Amino acid sequence: MHYISPQRPWLILLMSLALLWFIGQTADAQNRSWYSVHRSFSEGVEIASSQFQANAGIVSRNDERTTRAKILSIARSQIGVREKTGNNDGFDVEKYLATTGLGAGYAWCAAYVNWVYQQAGICKPTSLQAWSPSWFPPERTYWSVGENEYQPPMPGDVFGIFFSSKGRIAHVGIIEDWNGKYANTIEGNTNDAGSREGDGVYRKIRLKKQISKVSNWIKI
Template sequence: MSVQHLLKSLVWLALAVCGLPAGSRAQSVAQRSNAACTLDWAGRQTGVRELTGRNDGPQINAWQKAAGAALYGPWCGVYQAANQRACGLPVPKGAAGSYNWFTDKTRTYYFTGKRGSIDSLKPGHVVGFYYASLGRIGHIGRAVEMGRSIRKGRPARGWYVNAGNTGRGGGRDGGGVRVVFYPNSDISAVANWLY
């Protein structure tokens, strides 16, 4: 048996034992690292508040300018864009619009009634909330951690979500960066922007 053939056999054996191709393992490790970066950044922003309650304030204005968005406009999308940029990650075109985070079919793996499962949601992924009054996704946040399950072995009944331009009870017109619990039924879309 040649050395080259022996090395190939060892690689295949290692892949079979680990269960993931080498590229998938590396991508998984990178995504976990990127999730940790986004969650750390988001945690440091929690508590940032609007200055006058009109989508303004030094930090909020800076995020809006960096995203090329109009000042004094809704800022949940630009907040997520600032988070992505701080970690060297991509943002969608038109990141200020929360709905634009869920138009990429490769990254958006869950959309209520259309595709996927919310059970694939992981910390660091972005979640969207549908507003019937708008007829589209109208708010975005980042999944932080699962809420506890009702019974052991059952899926979580919801997620804690870090979002900008949100209120104490959630929603899209609040005055700060908060972590709010949302039941799974409130989450309309999920996308992975960690790669």
């Protein structure tokens, strides 16, 4: 028969309590470490996302209305600009073209749109800003005549007109208003007749059926 010291159960109890305390401290430290890493990761993702949106020039939904108003204000400020000699030249025309890397002599309707958007803080992420069709990639085009007409175009968005002689969209401008059968627009490189080879920046009233596509470069 073995003799058990009456002090030994207390010793075992104390050792057990000490072990439980140690395990609790270790788990708490691990939780704090995980939370710190998780928080740092989350903040890093948020910062990276914000930087990406800023670099792309895309505004948040909260700023969309303000940005649209700014685009229209800038576009309207240029109404009345005219070419110097009628050959795609002049101070203002050349400042539009400069935003696309081009100089005097090139068609500039898309360059005008690009300049307006840059002034509003939106930089189109492509090197083909002067090429009218480049303003209508599938992911940005939300209205097409005879196809996707369920969502009315918004002020400040970009419209394109298809020319059968070119086999492509060959003229672009900015939607000012969308009412009934007509669209009020602001366009560069046009004229009173609505040509794609005009001499200045004009406010136009166009039949909606003239417009082929509308794209949104403002909203996320």
